[in-house]
Amino acid sequence: MNEYILQVKNLKTWFKLDTGTLKAVDDVTFSLKRNETIGIIGESGCGKSVTAHSILRTVQNPGKVLGGEILYDDGNGPVDLVGYKPDSREMRKLRGREISMIFQEPMASLAPVYTIGAQMMEAVMVHQDKKDKKAAKDACMEMLRAVGMPDPEQKFNTYPHQMSGGQCQRAMIALAMVNRPKILIADEPTTALDVTVQAQITDLMKHFQKEYNMSIIYITHDMGVIAEMADAIAVMYLGRVVESGSVKEIFKNPLHPYTRGLLKSMPVLGNKTGEKLNAIEGNVPVPLDPPAECGFCSRCPNRTPECGAGIPSLKEVQPGHLVRCFHV
Amino acid sequence: MPEIAKNNQPLLEITGLKKYYPIEAGIAKKQIGQVKAVDDVTLSIRRNEVLGVVGESGCGKTTLGRTILRIIEPTEGSVKFNFDGEEIDFTSLDKKALRRMRRHIQMIFQNPYTSLNPRMTIFDIVAEPMRLAGDYTEDEISDRVKDLISKVGLEIKHLNRYPHAFSGGQRQRIGIARALALGPKFVVADEAVSALDVSIQAQILNLLQELKEEYDLTYMFIAHNLSVVEHISDRVCVMYLGRVAELSETEELFYHPMHPYTEALLSAIPIADPTVENERIVMPGEAGNAANLPSGCCFHPRCRYAKECCKKECPPLKEIQPGHFVACHFADSLKLNGIGELKIKNENMEENQNE
Numbered sequence: 001m002n003e004y005i006l007q008v009k010n011l012k013t014w015f016k017l018d019t020g021t022l023k024a025v026d027d028v029t030f031s032l033k034r035n036e037t038i039g040i041i042g043e044s045g046c047g048k049s050v051t052a053h054s055i056l057r058t059v060q061n062p063g064k065v066l067g068g069e070i071l072y073d074d075g076n077g078p079v080d081l082v083g084y085k086p087d088s089r090e091m092r093k094l095r096g097r098e099i100s101m102i103f104q105e106p107m108a109s110l111a112p113v114y115t116i117g118a119q120m121m122e123a124v125m126v127h128q129d130k131k132d133k134k135a136a137k138d139a140c141m142e143m144l145r146a147v148g149m150p151d152p153e154q155k156f157n158t159y160p161h162q163m164s165g166g167q168c169q170r171a172m173i174a175l176a177m178v179n180r181p182k183i184l185i186a187d188e189p190t191t192a193l194d195v196t197v198q199a200q201i202t203d204l205m206k207h208f209q210k211e212y213n214m215s216i217i218y219i220t221h222d223m224g225v226i227a228e229m230a231d232a233i234a235v236m237y238l239g240r241v242v243e244s245g246s247v248k249e250i251f252k253n254p255l256h257p258y259t260r261g262l263l264k265s266m267p268v269l270g271n272k273t274g275e276k277l278n279a280i281e282g283n284v285p286v287p288l289d290p291p292a293e294c295g296f297c298s299r300c301p302n303r304t305p306e307c308g309a310g311i312p313s314l315k316e317v318q319p320g321h322l323v324r325c326f327h328v
Numbered sequence: 329m330p331e332i333a334k335n336n337q338p339l340l341e342i343t344g345l346k347k348y349y350p351i352e353a354g355i356a357k358k359q360i361g362q363v364k365a366v367d368d369v370t371l372s373i374r375r376n377e378v379l380g381v382v383g384e385s386g387c388g389k390t391t392l393g394r395t396i397l398r399i400i401e402p403t404e405g406s407v408k409f410n411f412d413g414e415e416i417d418f419t420s421l422d423k424k425a426l427r428r429m430r431r432h433i434q435m436i437f438q439n440p441y442t443s444l445n446p447r448m449t450i451f452d453i454v455a456e457p458m459r460l461a462g463d464y465t466e467d468e469i470s471d472r473v474k475d476l477i478s479k480v481g482l483e484i485k486h487l488n489r490y491p492h493a494f495s496g497g498q499r500q501r502i503g504i505a506r507a508l509a510l511g512p513k514f515v516v517a518d519e520a521v522s523a524l525d526v527s528i529q530a531q532i533l534n535l536l537q538e539l540k541e542e543y544d545l546t547y548m549f550i551a552h553n554l555s556v557v558e559h560i561s562d563r564v565c566v567m568y569l570g571r572v573a574e575l576s577e578t579e580e581l582f583y584h585p586m587h588p589y590t591e592a593l594l595s596a597i598p599i600a601d602p603t604v605e606n607e608r609i610v611m612p613g614e615a616g617n618a619a620n621l622p623s624g625c626c627f628h629p630r631c632r633y634a635k636e637c638c639k640k641e642c643p644p645l646k647e648i649q650p651g652h653f654v655a656c657h658f659a660d661s662l663k664l665n666g667i668g669e670l671k672i673k674n675e676n677m678e679e680n681q682n683e
Contacts, residue, residue, distance in 0.1 A: 043525035044496070150613070165385070194384040194552060194615075199596040199608055221526055224555075224598030228606065247602045265530035267559035269597060270667045272579060276537065277559070279530035283495050 002073045005215050006032040006055070006183060011068035011082075013047075013054045020289040024050040024063065026239035029314055032183070032232075037209065037216040039230030039247065041223065041262070045284045046236040048219045052185045055217075056095055057086040074098060074182060097127040100176035104188040106168035110160040116171045117156035120144075120178055127179050143174040147204060166197035173201070177208060184208075185217045190225065202229055223266060227251065235259045238295030239287050241314060245321035255323045257300045294326065302327055337410045338372035339546050340396070340433075340514055345369045345405035347388075347395045351619060363619040365391040367570035369405075370645065373514070378540070378547045380561030380578065382554060382593070384615045388570040389550045393516040396548070397433055398426060409433065411513055431461060431510035438519035440499035444491040450477070450502055451487040457509040476505040479542070480535060497528035504535065508543060516548045521556060533560055554597050558582055563651075566590050569626040570618050572645050576652035583666040586654040588631045591664040607669075625657070633662055 013025035025047040032038045042048045053059045055070055071078040072094070084090045103109035111119055120140040121133075128136065144152035147170040160168050169189060176184060186205065190198035202225060209216055218229050226233060227247065234244040235256065243256040254260045261280040282299040294300070297307035306326050314324045347366040350359045366388045373379050381389045394400040396407050398418065407418040409432060421429055434457075437443035444453055454473045458464045464472070474484055480501040491499055500520065507515055517536065521529040533556065539545060551557050557564060558578055565575045566589065574587040585591045592609040599606055611630040616622060622629050628638040637657055645655040656662070 043527060195554065195598075196384060196593065196596045196611060196615075199598070200610070202598070203608070203610075222598065223526075223600040227600050227602040227604075228598045230602075251600070251602055262527060263600075265527050266600060267530075267533075267555045269555045269558060269599065270582065272558055276534045277530040279534055280527040281531075283497065283528070284525075 001034075001075055002078065003033050004031045004071075005034045005073055006217075007069070007071040007073075007078070008051070008055070009069045009071070011051065011054055011070065012066045013050050013059055013063055014066050015063045017062065017288075023239050023287045023290055025054060026287065026290075027311075027314075028068070028234075028236070028239070028241050030232075030234040030241055030244055032215050032217060034215055035209065035213050036231040037218055037229050038232045038234060039226035040217060040219045040234050040236060041221060041226055041259075042219075042236035043221050043284060045238070045286065047239040047287075048236050049187055051236070052101060052187050052217065052219060055081065055185065056099060056101060057081060057084065057091050058095070059086075072099070072183075093127075096123055096176075096181075097179045098181055099183045099185065100179070100181035101185040101187065102169070102172045102176045102189050105192055106165055106172050106189075107160050107163075110168060110172060110175075112160055115157050115159055116144075116163075116175075119171075120156075120175050123175055123178050139178055140174070143178045144171075146208075147171075147174045147177070148200070149174065165193050166200070169193060169197075169201055170204070173204065173208075177212070180212050181214065183215050183217065185219070187219045188221070189218075191220065191222070198225070205229070223263065235262075238284065238290070240295060240311075240324060241322075242296065242324045243322065244314075245318075249318075249321050253321075255317065255321070255328045256296075256325050257302050258296045261299075261301075294324075337375075339375040339410060340371075340373040341406075341408040341410070342369060342371045342373075342396065343406045343408070345392070345395060345407065346403045347391050347400060348403045361619055364570045364621060365618055366395055366402075367618075367621075369567075369570075369572055371565060371572065371575065373546060373548065375513075376540070376544065376546055377562040378549050378560055380557035380564040381548060381550045381567060382552060382557050382564060383567035383573075384552070384593075386569070386615050386618060387567040388618070389567050390518055391570075392567070393435065393518045393548060393550050397430070397435055397516060399435070409514070428461075431457075432512050433514045433516070434507040434510065434512040435516045435518060436500070436503050436507045436520045439523055440496045440503060441523075443503055444499055446491050449488050449490060450482075450494075453491075453502060454505045454509055457506060461510060472509065473505075476508055477502075479508075479539065480505045481531075495528075497524055497532060500524060500532055501535070504532075504539070508539065511543070513544070514546045514548070516550065518550045519552070520549070522551060522553065529556070536560070554582075554593065566593065569616055569621060571626060572653070572655060573627065574652075574654050575645070576649075580652055583668045585664050585666050586648060586652065586659045586662070587627075587656050588633050588662070588664065589627050591666075592630075594667055595665070597667075625655075633658060 009029050011025055011028040015022040028051050040048050054065050065082055070081040072081055121136050124136040124139050149155050149170050190201050230247045233247050233250045234241045237258050243259045254263055264278040280299055292311055293308045294312050297303045312324050312326045314322050316322050346368055349363040351361040353360045383389050395402045409416045409418050451473055455469050458469045482501055521532050561578045564578050564581045566573045568589050574590045592611050595609040624639045624641050625643050628634040643655045643657045645653050648654050648659045
């Protein structure tokens with residue numbers, strides 16, 4: 001069997017606006033192995049959420065996936081999801097069943113006017129037997145218990161606003177997991193949560209990965225969480241993957257100036273020096289009609305005139321380690 | 329002698345500060361309980377120090393910051409401000425006097441998207457505190473605004489724009505300029521970098537340190553990111569359910585925690601190193617409810633070291649070692665793990681890999 005459950009190649013998702021074309025995703029390439037976790041690291045505006053939505057074909061209007069391939073292989077050969085229309089029968093079968101997603105702000109991402117139970121029942125019944133309500137409810141309760149929800153029977157009939165952030169996130173995980181997906185896309189699931197709740201949620205996801213042979217795409221800007229959760233990393237900047245490789249390799253030997261800048265700008269626990277942090281100067285530009293140049297060159301300490309003249313391609317500089325930079 | 333006295337006296341002395349919110353029920357709005365958001369906090373903050381305040385959601389750290397400034401009125405307790413020989417009891421000032429004294433204590437808010445008035449230009453936002461204070465001429469205001477805006481890393485041409493034209497990091501810089509407009513000595517930074525991306529966070533943290541040197545500032549830095557707090561703070565205060573659990577010098581707290589809650593909190597921090605395995609202490613349940621505090625020590629239901637006495641008696645905050653304050657009955661006998669124990673695991677793992 002193909003070792004990759006998902007391969008994204010040269011993905012392009014653009015938004016045609018009145019003010020110009022917003023190239024949110026502009027050549028994203030990465031691969032996810034079965035039963036592994038890939039961490040997508042990037043800051044605001046890098047296109048990581050639009051990438052996740054592109055995979056599920058839930059990009060909001062006027063965004064459109066305009067190029068590239070999203071090859072999903074459930075064991076029966078790869079299928080290109082770009083070839084399906086967003087509201088097609090094929091995508092509806094996949095979404096919420098084979099590929100699921102959890103979002104950043106749990107309380108804002110659950111429907112506020114439906115109970116948790118109602119939302120989970122809907123997910124089960126859309127994808128499984130529509131008639132057997134009892135079986136559906138059993139499946140929901142089993143999953144609520146599995147995510148460690150306190151008082152699961154009571155929570156089944158509760159609304160999102162009546163629960164804490166951590167409980168809402170557990171509910172969302174239960175909702176995403178109830179149909180045992182093969183790929184879970186987690187878009188900054190713990191950013192809004194306390195460090196102790198974050199630890200519980202990441203442990204829960206790791207447990208589910210083992211238990212259900214699941215692959216995870218974990219989107220975050222927290223290098224600590226990536227180090228704990230991920231087997232591989234893809235670093236994104238301004239709509240492109242600028243570096244990718246195994247988690248150990250990227251932490252030990254980061255090659256792209258953005259990755260290096262990011263790692264150097266974080267305060268390291270246990271390393272209090274009293275000195276200034278090595279901040280990356282400047283701000284992330286908005287990718288509205290961006291010029292054909294390396295996206296990072298406006299902030300790069302190593303920039304040369306060559307960097308403004310064209311877009312570097314993603315090259316394999318060591319086995320499994322890819323970098324997009326003219327100077328590596 | 330006066331010189332020594334000035335340096336030794338704490339800038340801010342908080343004594344027995346409480347903020348209780350009543351819980352009312354029924355048509356008659358009878359009080360049936362209280363949310364003890366801040367429950368008897370006593371702290372002193374030294375001049376020019378950065379005091380980090382950490383704790384989970386609901387521990388009262390934001391309420392503490394706001395109560396000190398009297399943005400929220402305290403239920404009980406006092407806040408005394410000592411500067412240049414002058415002692416001001418902040419909590420007993422009347423409205424008029426409070427308005428005048430507010431120039432000494434200012435705040436930087438968490439959300440850069442909601443803390444700037446969207447209908448005011450940047451110039452007006454930074455000028456507003458001075459205009460309200462009433463003792464600056466328009467020329468003085470204009471000079472100070474231009475000076476402040478360039479000190480925080482923005483440009484004069486930004487002054488006649490509106491907040492929506494700026495990124496989160498830039499807005500936070502504007503918020504900082506506004507906080508410094510009246511020349512305060514004490515600034516409460518309430519999660520000032522939490523909403524920012526990692527690389528921008530580094531810029532703002534550096535800026536805060538530069539401004540502290542330049543303007544002789546003292547900070548209360550409220551945050552939940554422990555790595556950031558460790559980097560910027562001289563001392564750290566850990567709060568739980570409205571009370572202070574532990575207070576000490578930063579490295580002492582991180583390497584030799586003495587409260588079980590601090591130990592568990594430190595063990596939950598994800599380490600940005602894939603070769604380190606983190607041995608996590610899992611606290612059962614979630615942070616309790618300040619409306620319904622557990623009996624005795626408010627942490628006992630989640631504490632792995634809890635004994636009978638912990639359910640009955642609430643431990644006072646005591647100085648267990650010089651400068652190290654802990655609120656735990658067993659503070660001097662527990663041997664807890666700090667972040668140093670994680671580093672040892674790191675070295676072992678590297679050795680194993682080389683074999």
